[in-house]
Amino acid sequence: MIGEEIEVLYEVDSTNEFLKRNYKSFHDGAIVVAIKQTAGKGRMGRTWYSPEGGLWYSVLFKPKVHISLHSYTKVFSIAIVEVLKKLKVKAYIKWPNDIYYNGKKLAGILSEAVSVNDRVVAIIVGIGINVNNDIPDDLKDIAISLKDILKKKVKITYLLDAINKHAWNLLISYRNETENITKLWKKYLVPREGDRIKVKVDEQIVEGTVLKITEDTLYVDVGGKVIGVQSIHQLVE
Ligand code: BT5
Numbered sequence: 001m002i003g004e005e006i007e008v009l010y011e012v013d014s015t016n017e018f019l020k021r022n023y024k025s026f027h028d029g030a031i032v033v034a035i036k037q038t039a040g041k042g043r044m045g046r047t048w049y050s051p052e053g054g055l056w057y058s059v060l061f062k063p064k065v066h067i068s069l070h071s072y073t074k075v076f077s078i079a080i081v082e083v084l085k086k087l088k089v090k091a092y093i094k095w096p097n098d099i100y101y102n103g104k105k106l107a108g109i110l111s112e113a114v115s116v117n118d119r120v121v122a123i124i125v126g127i128g129i130n131v132n133n134d135i136p137d138d139l140k141d142i143a144i145s146l147k148d149i150l151k152k153k154v155k156i157t158y159l160l161d162a163i164n165k166h167a168w169n170l171l172i173s174y175r176n177e178t179e180n181i182t183k184l185w186k187k188y189l190v191p192r193e194g195d196r197i198k199v200k201v202d203e204q205i206v207e208g209t210v211l212k213i214t215e216d217t218l219y220v221d222v223g224g225k226v227i228g229v230q231s232i233h234q235l236v237e
Helices: 015-025 069-086 146-150 156-174 178-187
Strands: 006-012 031-037 055-061 092-094 098-101 104-116 119-129 196-201 204-213 218-222 225-229
Touching (some): 006 015, 015 104, 015 119, 031 156, 055 156, 069 092, 069 098, 069 119, 069 178, 156 178, 196 225, 204 225
Parallel strands (some): 006 031
Antiparallel strands (some): 031 055, 055 119, 098 104, 104 119, 204 218
């Protein structure tokens, strides 16, 4: 189960960092929730804005069977989108794993592995969702909160519980068939295979067709030449 063991912290640097420091004291499936983070992290050292009102938490896995880090990230992105669907919020996964609504980022996921002597001893999946928090002016063009979509506040404990239950069900159902997780992930993904997209290559914007999508790369056919796109920042709206 996810969230049977739960630690709530009023303030912490980052729930991912907290679990990295303390994973030995928690069981598989434990979660750490912060009311606010003082140094919330995104990928590649980016900052994740995490004031009071949002849902900021990390899940600890101590897996006996190996499942890739990507699969955990996909499972949570699917769970978030499907739980939001129940709230009538039509969110989607922007490749590779951001949760978007109407062109703006609603949630992000940061999965990390802790290894000892080359053996993965813990997987930490960090989830950040703008729920009842305001979005600061410098992020208003790119980010959105659930309360602004629904025009009312949402119960954070409901969301937390629903996402964890759903993610657990997906993990149990698909742990031996991770290709089905990928199939489901692709269902909610933007862009999709076959879509025409614009990408930035060497400061130039080119248009092409998405041939194939993996967690790391979008393969795009630009006038007969296949380009590998590795970063969301290369995508042009
Ligand atoms: C992510 O990174 O999207 C992963 C975010 C994971 C946050 C959770 S919160 C709980 C756990 N503890 C942590 O310390 N982290 C995890 P990335 O794709 O790199 O996106 C970062 C970018 O999103 C920033 O550079 C901003 O442009 C933007 N951003 C920052 N804060 C945001 C927010 N609250 N909502 C939407 N966009 C935001």
